[in-house]
Amino acid sequence: MRVNINKLTFGYTQKLIINDLSFSLASGDFLTIVGKNGSGKSTFIRCLLKLVKIPNSMIYLDDIDINDIKYFRNIGYVPQKDNFNYEFPITVSEILTSFYVKKKDELFETIVNRLELTKIMNENINNLSGGQIQRIFIARALLTKPKLLILDEPTVGVDVENMKAVYQILKELKNEKITIILISHDLKFVDGLTDYYLFLDDSLSYSFKKAGEK
Numbered sequence: 001m002r003v004n005i006n007k008l009t010f011g012y013t014q015k016l017i018i019n020d021l022s023f024s025l026a027s028g029d030f031l032t033i034v035g036k037n038g039s040g041k042s043t044f045i046r047c048l049l050k051l052v053k054i055p056n057s058m059i060y061l062d063d064i065d066i067n068d069i070k071y072f073r074n075i076g077y078v079p080q081k082d083n084f085n086y087e088f089p090i091t092v093s094e095i096l097t098s099f100y101v102k103k104k105d106e107l108f109e110t111i112v113n114r115l116e117l118t119k120i121m122n123e124n125i126n127n128l129s130g131g132q133i134q135r136i137f138i139a140r141a142l143l144t145k146p147k148l149l150i151l152d153e154p155t156v157g158v159d160v161e162n163m164k165a166v167y168q169i170l171k172e173l174k175n176e177k178i179t180i181i182l183i184s185h186d187l188k189f190v191d192g193l194t195d196y197y198l199f200l201d202d203s204l205s206y207s208f209k210k211a212g213e214k
């Protein structure tokens with residue numbers, strides 16, 4: 001999926017969080033967003049996902065203004081962990097299948113196996129560790145067969161073995177021309193994956209750079 005950001009400006013109140021941000025991604029590009037806590041990384045994602053209202057002509061997906069898109073299709077989203085309420089009673093299996101009708105096809109099995117969720121399928125999510133929950137959300141996003149995959153700090157709390165699994169999956173998705181936007185403080189993790197970096201600054205400036213450029 002192509003992504004065009006055109007002079008995006010947004011603030012929750014009078015105070016701006018994002019000011020005059022512009023860049024473009026082609027299908028299959030991998031973007032890493034980097035920036036201090038509070039610099040507006042998650043806010044940018046909220047704009048992109050229409051979770052907040054923005055003016056017309058600022059964000060285009062496959063050349064369509066997101067304000068003209070009624071239903072978002074083929075967009076996978078892994079939210080930042082601490083924005084999720086784990087208290088409600090639902091099992092892993094229920095989370096995964098509620099977003100996905102055909103229960104046991106090949107894609108489902110592959111994703112569940114790769115993220116090592118088989119053993120915990122019938123557990124209630126409030127009994128799980130942060131890393132396990134993170135892997136469930138990654139699986140859920142992948143099950144939507146995304147053309148655009150957005151991950152907000154997906155590796156926080158995930159152990160080394162599972163980090164490797166996530167890395168491998170992202171690498172494969174990239175080869176399948178899926179556009180990926182990843183927020184991460186872990187520059188080592190994205191090295192070898194990312195094509196571009198977006199550095200957000202809390203003084204509202206930003207820089208968009210190709211990987212390898214100084």
Ligand SMILES: Nc1ncnc2c1ncn2[C@@H]1O[C@H](COP(=O)(O)OP(=O)(O)OP(=O)(O)O)[C@@H](O)[C@H]1O
Nearest residue numbers: 012013017035036037038039040041042043044080
């Ligand atoms: N719903 C909201 N209403 C008002 N202000 C908000 C809201 N959500 C976030 N903010 C403010 O917007 C700014 C950017 O927050 P945001 O969550 O986008 O930062 P972030 O870069 O994702 O930080 P982190 O690294 O901690 O996840 C912060 O100053 C935050 O306090």
Ligand SMILES: [Mg+2]
Nearest residue numbers: 041042043080
């Ligand atoms: Mg955030």
